[in-house]
Amino acid sequence: MSHLGIDAGGTSTRAVVLDSGGRCLGHGRSGSGNPISAGPAVAATSMRDAVEQALASAGLPGSAVSSTSVAMAGGSRVAEDDEVAAALRGALVTAGVSAALTVEPDLLALYFSGAHEPSGYALVAGTGAAAVRVVEGEVVATSDGLGWLLGDDGSGFWIGREVVRAVSGDLDGRAPGTALTSLLLEAVPRAAPSTVAALAPGDVQPPELRHLVRELYAAPPVHLARFAPLAFAAVATVDDAVAADIIARAGHALSNTLAATLLPDLDGPVVLGGSVLVHQGALADRVRASLESAGRSMSIRVVTDGLVGAAVLALRRSGVAVDAATFATVTDSLARLR
Amino acid sequence: MSHLGIDAGGTSTRAVVLDSGGRCLGHGRSGSGNPISAGPAVAATSMRDAVEQALASAGLPGSAVSSTSVAMAGGSRVAEDDEVAAALRGALVTAGVSAALTVEPDLLALYFSGAHEPSGYALVAGTGAAAVRVVEGEVVATSDGLGWLLGDDGSGFWIGREVVRAVSGDLDGRAPGTALTSLLLEAVPRAAPSTVAALAPGDVQPPELRHLVRELYAAPPVHLARFAPLAFAAVATVDDAVAADIIARAGHALSNTLAATLLPDLDGPVVLGGSVLVHQGALADRVRASLESAGRSMSIRVVTDGLVGAAVLALRRSGVAVDAATFATVTDSLARLR
Numbered sequence: 091m092s093h094l095g096i097d098a099g100g101t102s103t104r105a106v107v108l109d110s111g112g113r114c115l116g117h118g119r120s121g122s123g124n125p126i127s128a129g130p131a132v133a134a135t136s137m138r139d140a141v142e143q144a145l146a147s148a149g150l151p152g153s154a155v156s157s158t159s160v161a162m163a164g165g166s167r168v169a170e171d172d173e174v175a176a177a178l179r180g181a182l183v184t185a186g187v188s189a190a191l192t193v194e195p196d197l198l199a200l201y202f203s204g205a206h207e208p209s210g211y212a213l214v215a216g217t218g219a220a221a222v223r224v225v226e227g228e229v230v231a232t233s234d235g236l237g238w239l240l241g242d243d244g245s246g247f248w249i250g251r252e253v254v255r256a257v258s259g260d261l262d263g264r265a266p267g268t269a270l271t272s273l274l275l276e277a278v279p280r281a282a283p284s285t286v287a288a289l290a291p292g293d294v295q296p297p298e299l300r301h302l303v304r305e306l307y308a309a310p311p312v313h314l315a316r317f318a319p320l321a322f323a324a325v326a327t328v329d330d331a332v333a334a335d336i337i338a339r340a341g342h343a344l345s346n347t348l349a350a351t352l353l354p355d356l357d358g359p360v361v362l363g364g365s366v367l368v369h370q371g372a373l374a375d376r377v378r379a380s381l382e383s384a385g386r387s388m389s390i391r392v393v394t395d396g397l398v399g400a401a402v403l404a405l406r407r408s409g410v411a412v413d414a415a416t417f418a419t420v421t422d423s424l425a426r427l428r
Numbered sequence: 429m430s431h432l433g434i435d436a437g438g439t440s441t442r443a444v445v446l447d448s449g450g451r452c453l454g455h456g457r458s459g460s461g462n463p464i465s466a467g468p469a470v471a472a473t474s475m476r477d478a479v480e481q482a483l484a485s486a487g488l489p490g491s492a493v494s495s496t497s498v499a500m501a502g503g504s505r506v507a508e509d510d511e512v513a514a515a516l517r518g519a520l521v522t523a524g525v526s527a528a529l530t531v532e533p534d535l536l537a538l539y540f541s542g543a544h545e546p547s548g549y550a551l552v553a554g555t556g557a558a559a560v561r562v563v564e565g566e567v568v569a570t571s572d573g574l575g576w577l578l579g580d581d582g583s584g585f586w587i588g589r590e591v592v593r594a595v596s597g598d599l600d601g602r603a604p605g606t607a608l609t610s611l612l613l614e615a616v617p618r619a620a621p622s623t624v625a626a627l628a629p630g631d632v633q634p635p636e637l638r639h640l641v642r643e644l645y646a647a648p649p650v651h652l653a654r655f656a657p658l659a660f661a662a663v664a665t666v667d668d669a670v671a672a673d674i675i676a677r678a679g680h681a682l683s684n685t686l687a688a689t690l691l692p693d694l695d696g697p698v699v700l701g702g703s704v705l706v707h708q709g710a711l712a713d714r715v716r717a718s719l720e721s722a723g724r725s726m727s728i729r730v731v732t733d734g735l736v737g738a739a740v741l742a743l744r745r746s747g748v749a750v751d752a753a754t755f756a757t758v759t760d761s762l763a764r765l766r
Contacts, residue, residue, distance in 0.1 A: 229632060230632055231632055232600070232632050232633055233600050233601065233602055234600065234602060236596050236600075236637070236641055237641065237645060239589070239592075239644065239645060239649055239652075240592055240593060240596045240640065240641060240644060240645075241593065241596050241597075243593075243602075251577070254577075254578055255578060255579065255581075258572075258574050258578045258579050259579075262570070262571050262572065262574075262688065263571065263688040264571055264572060264581075264684055264685055264687075264688045294567060294568055294569055294570050295570055299574070302578065303574055303575065303578060306577065306578060307575060307577060307578075311577055311649070314577075346602055347602055349602075350600065350601040350602045
């Protein structure tokens, strides 16, 4: 009996085939698997590609798979859309897999990528930010994850937005000078000189500011997340006070988002994930420090994606008890495949 | 010799015909005149309607007009677009007006709606927020006005965004309780029960929060400005601390935006405008208090739109010196027409 775990993210889709003992036998990887941002057709193609790669590298036919778990943002609610459900099912059938499909919340897979324990917490900060409490293998509480307009406090978008607003204030004299300004102007490519509008009579805004306004409104708002690394760079290189304040506030916001999920008598583990928490140790350190200063002694683990958790969920949904030893088998054997 | 002043705003377009002594002879009003948000064709139609009404009520043909000033967001830069320039010119020609057209920044018209003095300041807070310094009849410095994503600190959008974020935090336990929550849930209409998705297994978010997320992301971000009045209502009715903090921060932001334009040796006047500053006296009071605490003694005047200023600019561009007496003639005679 084999199992299939799929981590369908906005950037990439990963699939793993494993046996009931937790040994990963094959692995595949393809493009965006998020049906909401990429569309059901693209997501289905990515899923099929990743699954076919995983089966081929395992040397198994799709018919060997007895259970499939796919983790994606929104969880089972996403598959309530008939078009999405049909696309995902079609992708698996094309790959020869007819086993039942369970759609899981991405944060549950993130949690089980770092923990074999059935109960604990996960905090993610990538473009967005959210936390969950997991009890007996299910998400029972969420905090934030409300998107760039209503929430995502402390996320990559949030930090990037604070960066561009700090720079805008610097350029028009409303806010203190900051090293972020030169970093942002370097990061936002200038159009060819011929396409830059000449200074009109009455134009009193600095040309750098008009350049930023023109370029940054031309892209979707969430693209501001790409400027989050500038805040960390400005602190690391010149100890910029404005950037340090942004990071401190982001750390506070993420700690607050996690705190809203904490129960007094459930001491973790806490699994951290998402590009910002994975790549910016300074921010993960702030979350750690806030838990310590709240007197919580918790095991904190950072994971790079939700693939181990998707595999663990495929096992759990088939009735396999995933203890510490099985969890170690999954992580070790998957690490050798990747 | 007659002059034509036009205030082309996002919500409405107003036109006034006046003589060289400042006596307003006719007035007209129509829909959106903003070529960027409404498109050049709609803006041109609004302008033509308002101008034809103003000429008709003055009993004058378009050929009697010797100068025309139109105030709009973006000022002369907007009319650099050939399509916009052609549309505006076509609208005037259709109304029988062949006099030269000058496009002025909306904040300059706002300033001259409250001041005959050639130099001073204007601060506007409507959906957006910006300040200008005017010297000898021209805008020589601006502050903010960078739009909802990069700036507009303290604006209606900014306040509305803080309201929905405070409510989101209240509903998922990340932030203190606030009276804004019930006010916002009342203000955001519920879809018919049959169209509300049923609670999915694994849905752990409060249904009110899912409702807000669904409804608020369905509209353009700037629509959040419509929730700004809730902050003032929550303070006025139940002295809500969360709402009071939002208003305090908005007042600080607007004062800061104005402060960036202030010269030590230019003591106003300061003209305040825009729906938020006009309708929410609490906010205008904060700006007043910040100037006093900075030791600046300035004449502060609140105006409801830029029409007087557009008329003043039409006179000024024709070489008419607009002194206190002429300014009083414009305001008094226009008030009788409206």
